Amino acid sequence: MKENHKSFVTLTAEERRKLVSDSIEQISKDYGNTILSDSSRNEFLVKRMTDLADRTVWAIGQQLACGTFAPDQFEAKFLIDAAQLPQGQRLAMQGKIDRIDICEDEENVYVKIIDYKSGKSDFNLLNTYYGLKIQLIMYMKAAMELEQKRHSGKNVIPAGILYYNMSDPIVELSTGEAADEDTVLYHIREELRMKGVINENKNILKKLDDTDSVSIAVPLAYKKSGDVDERKSRVMDTAHFDMLEDYVLQQSGRTAEQIYNGKVALNPYADGEYHSCKYCAYKEICGFSPDLPGHQFRKLNKMKDPDVWEKIREEITDGKKLD
Numbered sequence: 532m533k534e535n536h537k538s539f540v541t542l543t544a545e546e547r548r549k550l551v552s553d554s555i556e557q558i559s560k561d562y563g564n565t566i567l568s569d570s571s572r573n574e575f576l577v578k579r580m581t582d583l584a585d586r587t588v589w590a591i592g593q594q595l596a597c598g599t600f601a602p603d604q605f606e607a608k609f610l611i612d613a614a615q616l617p618q619g620q621r622l623a624m625q626g627k628i629d630r631i632d633i634c635e636d637e638e639n640v641y642v643k644i645i646d647y648k649s650g651k652s653d654f655n656l657l658n659t660y661y662g663l664k665i666q667l668i669m670y671m672k673a674a675m676e677l678e679q680k681r682h683s684g685k686n687v688i689p690a691g692i693l694y695y696n697m698s699d700p701i702v703e704l705s706t707g708e709a710a711d712e713d714t715v716l717y718h719i720r721e722e723l724r725m726k727g728v729i730n731e732n733k734n735i736l737k738k739l740d741d742t743d744s745v746s747i748a749v750p751l752a753y754k755k756s757g758d759v760d761e762r763k764s765r766v767m768d769t770a771h772f773d774m775l776e777d778y779v780l781q782q783s784g785r786t787a788e789q790i791y792n793g794k795v796a797l798n799p800y801a802d803g804e805y806h807s808c809k810y811c812a813y814k815e816i817c818g819f820s821p822d823l824p825g826h827q828f829r830k831l832n833k834m835k836d837p838d839v840w841e842k843i844r845e846e847i848t849d850g851k852k853l854d
C-alpha cells in the first residue's frame with residue numbers, strides 16, 4: 532500500500548482483495564507451499580484466513596474514514612526505561628505495538644494505539660489495578676515517547692487505547708429490518724467496533740469520529756442532547772490517562788523489585804471460571820495444586836470503577852510520598 536501511495540481509506544475493494552490474496556499467497560510460499568495447501572482442510576483454512584484478512588482491512592478503512600487519525604507506525608518496536616529500582620537497577624520494558632495512529636494540529640500530536648486480538652479483549656480498570664492487564668497502558672507510554680521524538684516541540688496527548696478483535700462476523704437482523712447490503716454491512720461494522728477507552732476531550736472525540744450519534748469505529752455514542760452517552764461510551768480525560776500510566780509504572784517497578792529480591796511464591800489468582808494457571812506454560816513443573824493444603828487461588832475483590840480510581844489515586848500518592 533505504501534509503495535502504491537494507498538491508504539486503508541482510499542483502497543478500492545478490488546485493490547484490497549488483490550493485496551490480501553497476494554499476502555496470503557506469499558505466506559503460503561514462505562511455508563514451502565505445504566502446510567497451507569496440502570489438503571482440502573488446509574485449503575479451507577487459507578480461504579478462511581483470506582476472508583478474515585479481507586474483512587479486517589475493509590473494517591480498518593471504514594473506521595479510519597470516520598475521523599482524521601491516520602496510521603503512523605506499524606509493529607513499532609520499543610524499549611523504554613520504565614522504573615528505577617531502589618538498588619540502583621533499572622527496569623526496562625520492550626515490546627512491539629501493532630499500530631500507532633496519530634492526528635496533528637499546530638501544537639499537538641494526538642496518539643491512538645491499536646492492538647489486534649484474535650479473542651474478545653476490552654479495557655478493564657479493575658484488571659489494570661490488579662496488574663493483570665497493563666500491556667496497553669505500557670504501550671501508550673512507549674508510543675508517546677516514540678511520537679515525542681518524531682514531533683519534538685509539540686505536546687503529545689493520549690487519544691485512545693483500543694483493541695481490534697479480529698473476526699468475520701455473521702450478523703442477525705431484527706424483525707422488520709431491511710435485508711439489504713447496506714444494513715448488513717452497518718451491523719458488521721457495529722460488531723467490529725474497537726473496544727477500549729478514548730480521551731473524552733471534545734476536540735479529540737471529533738478527530739476520532741466526526742459522528743453526532745453512535746460511532747462504528749470507537750466506543751463512543753452521543754445522546755440527543757449532544758452530550759456523550761456515558762452508558763454506551765468508554766471515555767476518560769487526559770489526567771486519568773496520566774494517572775493510569777503513573778500507577779502502572781509504579782506497580783511494575785514494585786513487582787520488578789520484589790522479583791529481584793526473590794519473591795517468587797506461587798500465588799495464582801482466580802476470577803470466576805478463569806484462573807491464572809489455565810494457560811500457564813509452567814503448570815507441569817511449578818507444583819501448585821489447589822487440592823493441596825495451603826494451595827489456594829487468590830480471590831480478587833470486586834470494586835466499582837470510582838472505588839478503583841480512589842485506590843489508584845491513594846497508591847500513587849503513597850508511592851510519591853515514599854519516593
Ligand code: SF4
Pocket residue numbers: 797798799807808811812813814815817818819
Ligand atoms: S501454573 Fe504455577 S507458575 Fe503457572 S500461574 Fe499457576 S501457580 Fe503460577
